[in-house]
Amino acid sequence: MAERAMTDKAVRGASAPLLEVEALTKIFVTGRLWGGSARRVRAVEGVSFTLSRGETLAVVGESGSGKSTLGRMVLGLIRPTSGEVRLEGARIDHLPPRLFHPLRQRLQIVFQDPAGSFNPRLRLREALAEPLRNFRLARGVELEERLAELVAQVGLSAALLDRYPHELSGGQRQRLAIARALAPRPDLIVLDEAVSALDVSVKAQIINLLVALQARLGLSYLFISHDMAVVTHIADRVAVMYLGRLVETGPTRAVFTAPRHPYTKSLLDAVPVPDPAHPRPPLALREAGAPPERGCRFASRCPWVIPLCRETEPPWQGSAANGVACHRPLA
Amino acid sequence: MSLLDIEGISVSFRTDQGRVLAVRGLSLSVAPNEVVGVVGESGSGKSVSALSILGLLPRGRSEISGAIRFEGENILGWPERRLRKLRGGAIAMVFQEPMTSLNPVLSIGWQIGEVLRLHRGLARHEARREAVELLRVVGLPDPEGMIEAYPHQLSGGQRQRVMIAIALAGRPRLLIADEPTTALDVTIQAQILDLLRALQARFGMAMLLITHDLGVMAEMAARVVVMYGGEKVEEAPTARLFASPRHPYTAGLLGAIPRLSPERRDALVEIPGTVPVVHAPPAGCIFAPRCARADERCRSVPPSFAWQAPGVGVACHHPLGEG
Numbered sequence: 001m002a003e004r005a006m007t008d009k010a011v012r013g014a015s016a017p018l019l020e021v022e023a024l025t026k027i028f029v030t031g032r033l034w035g036g037s038a039r040r041v042r043a044v045e046g047v048s049f050t051l052s053r054g055e056t057l058a059v060v061g062e063s064g065s066g067k068s069t070l071g072r073m074v075l076g077l078i079r080p081t082s083g084e085v086r087l088e089g090a091r092i093d094h095l096p097p098r099l100f101h102p103l104r105q106r107l108q109i110v111f112q113d114p115a116g117s118f119n120p121r122l123r124l125r126e127a128l129a130e131p132l133r134n135f136r137l138a139r140g141v142e143l144e145e146r147l148a149e150l151v152a153q154v155g156l157s158a159a160l161l162d163r164y165p166h167e168l169s170g171g172q173r174q175r176l177a178i179a180r181a182l183a184p185r186p187d188l189i190v191l192d193e194a195v196s197a198l199d200v201s202v203k204a205q206i207i208n209l210l211v212a213l214q215a216r217l218g219l220s221y222l223f224i225s226h227d228m229a230v231v232t233h234i235a236d237r238v239a240v241m242y243l244g245r246l247v248e249t250g251p252t253r254a255v256f257t258a259p260r261h262p263y264t265k266s267l268l269d270a271v272p273v274p275d276p277a278h279p280r281p282p283l284a285l286r287e288a289g290a291p292p293e294r295g296c297r298f299a300s301r302c303p304w305v306i307p308l309c310r311e312t313e314p315p316w317q318g319s320a321a322n323g324v325a326c327h328r329p330l331a
Numbered sequence: 332m333s334l335l336d337i338e339g340i341s342v343s344f345r346t347d348q349g350r351v352l353a354v355r356g357l358s359l360s361v362a363p364n365e366v367v368g369v370v371g372e373s374g375s376g377k378s379v380s381a382l383s384i385l386g387l388l389p390r391g392r393s394e395i396s397g398a399i400r401f402e403g404e405n406i407l408g409w410p411e412r413r414l415r416k417l418r419g420g421a422i423a424m425v426f427q428e429p430m431t432s433l434n435p436v437l438s439i440g441w442q443i444g445e446v447l448r449l450h451r452g453l454a455r456h457e458a459r460r461e462a463v464e465l466l467r468v469v470g471l472p473d474p475e476g477m478i479e480a481y482p483h484q485l486s487g488g489q490r491q492r493v494m495i496a497i498a499l500a501g502r503p504r505l506l507i508a509d510e511p512t513t514a515l516d517v518t519i520q521a522q523i524l525d526l527l528r529a530l531q532a533r534f535g536m537a538m539l540l541i542t543h544d545l546g547v548m549a550e551m552a553a554r555v556v557v558m559y560g561g562e563k564v565e566e567a568p569t570a571r572l573f574a575s576p577r578h579p580y581t582a583g584l585l586g587a588i589p590r591l592s593p594e595r596r597d598a599l600v601e602i603p604g605t606v607p608v609v610h611a612p613p614a615g616c617i618f619a620p621r622c623a624r625a626d627e628r629c630r631s632v633p634p635s636f637a638w639q640a641p642g643v644g645v646a647c648h649h650p651l652g653e654g
């Protein structure tokens with residue numbers, strides 16, 4: 001099995017990046033139900049990025065940034081209003097469900113809450129076997145072997161397969177959610193706040209596990225998170241979103257040592273420092289109000305705002321892999 | 332003299348899975364104007380301890396023993412009527428989820444005014460003026476307009492500022508803050524922490540801060556109590572605790588925190604296993620099953636908490652920094 005997957009990957013177009021997202025936009029229309037005027041929520045607007053094999057791109061932002069909507073559009077769970085999602089160069093954003101189904105084998109997801117993502121009445125053996133049967137990947141003895149391999153990969157004992165989800169700890173459940181995502185041998189896993197709900201001691205275990213699995217299996221991760229500190233431990237590149245827009249992207253180290261967008265800088269400055277000898281300075285950020293109708297969406301909170309910011313949406317400067325959208329970049 | 336003295340409290344709950352010993356023999360004190368932090372993971376007993384101070388544990392399903400002295404008087408076992416005078420007055424509390432703590436059908440002004448009338452005996456017009464002033468103090472824009480607003484019209488950060496205004500309304504001598512910023516975005520969290528620190532200094536109130544976040548703890552507390560599995564395992568001044576932790580659990584936690592260092596992919600320190608749920612007093616140290624330093628004695632004899640230096644104590648047979 002493993003060799004077959006390897007050669008498959010070698011044959012499939014090596015030139016195009018694994019995932020390309022171009023000018024992706026999702027506008028939700030709300031409020032029409034009661035006869036009032038419709039309100040258009042621009043959840044994601046004009047977001048572009050690429051993700052290569054074996055790479056981790058972190059999408060960071062706070063609530064309302066659109067990062068989860070973005071992840072769901074990549075997985076075909078939400079249909080974009082406009083823009084494109086390409087897998088190895090082929091468009092997948094407007095496929096009918098019948099044609100999208102085989103792709104689900106290659107695109108998997110792990111959610112934040114492992115308790116809510118398992119059927120409470122299914123033993124874990126069944127929960128884990130489901131994707132293998134759905135995609136007709138294994139049955140009989142082979143299925144049993146694969147299940148044993150999967151639980152071992154995530155550091156659990158096979159005895160847990162006979163338990164129900166509620167009998168496990170949060171960390172064990174998240175390991176099983178990862179095992180379930182690994183089952184169909186995906187190319188890409190979307191990790192949507194996958195370690196956010198875990199206790200510190202367990203979070204460290206899961207982060208280390210994800211890093212080790214990636215090195216061993218050559219997986220690509222789209223790591224959606226609000227936690228900047230976690231991102232430094234897992235991501236090669238980072239994309240920062242604010243109210244639906246991509247505001248900055250680049251290699252993690254570069255972005256974190258010299259943020260160019262004032263919002264990126266605020267996000268980093270806001271992280272509590274677990275070192276009493278180096279206190280965090282007070283945050284130079286203004287109270288969040290309603291986002292402005294025109295211009296830069298961060299203008300109402302930005303400490304470095306100039307009149308131009310309130311008039312004109314800042315254009316993207318740089319490449320899709322390394323750039324910023326700001327009239328007055330910091331670095 | 333201390334403002335609050337918790338003396339050897341134990342709390343247990345009856346659940347479907349049997350009795351759970353949530354807190355065992357916890358002692359801690361808070362001096363006037365001091366910020367003391369209690370840090371721990373889920374199931375450590377930190378929130379239960381906070382709730383027990385104000386008699387907020389579910390009656391009938393929980394049992395508590397020990398003593399809780401506030402300004403010298405043992406308030407444990409006070410009747411509800413008496414506790415109600417204390418809550419929102421001399422002792423105020425701010426919780427994690429401001430939406431569930433605020434009443435959705437009452438205006439912000441009404442909810443602050445209620446505290447001002449009950450605890451400070453202000454008349455209606457005085458209460459209104461004071462409410463506006465309090466909203467200004469917690470940094471809310473347009474305080475005059477804000478008192479007419481309802482909780483759902485505010486953002487999460489604004490709601491937490493309102494909760495803090497309500498807490499301040501009773502002029503508390505002790506503020507208990509239970510994960511006050513955990514549900515907030517990180518930039519909003521930073522602003523709320525900045526606010527809490529400024530208010531604490533300005534009004535000279537003591538604060539008992541409960542959090543799972545060692546970063547928040549490092550920023551806010553002068554002294555830290557570390558809890559694990561319902562017990563206090565370590566206590567020390569904050570700088571000392573972070574610089575030289577004595578308990579292996581504290582050291583493990585400090586190593587496990589993801590830090591904002593751009594040096595990526597240095598593996599985090601793992602504490603193997605998971606946080607326990609305690610049904611019966613353990614034979615040995617509660618942390619022994621996860622501890623790399625544990626030996627036969629740790630598995631059979633529970634270590635008792637012992638002071639090693641003024642304000643520095645640990646419950647461990649083999650504390651770090653010794654031989």
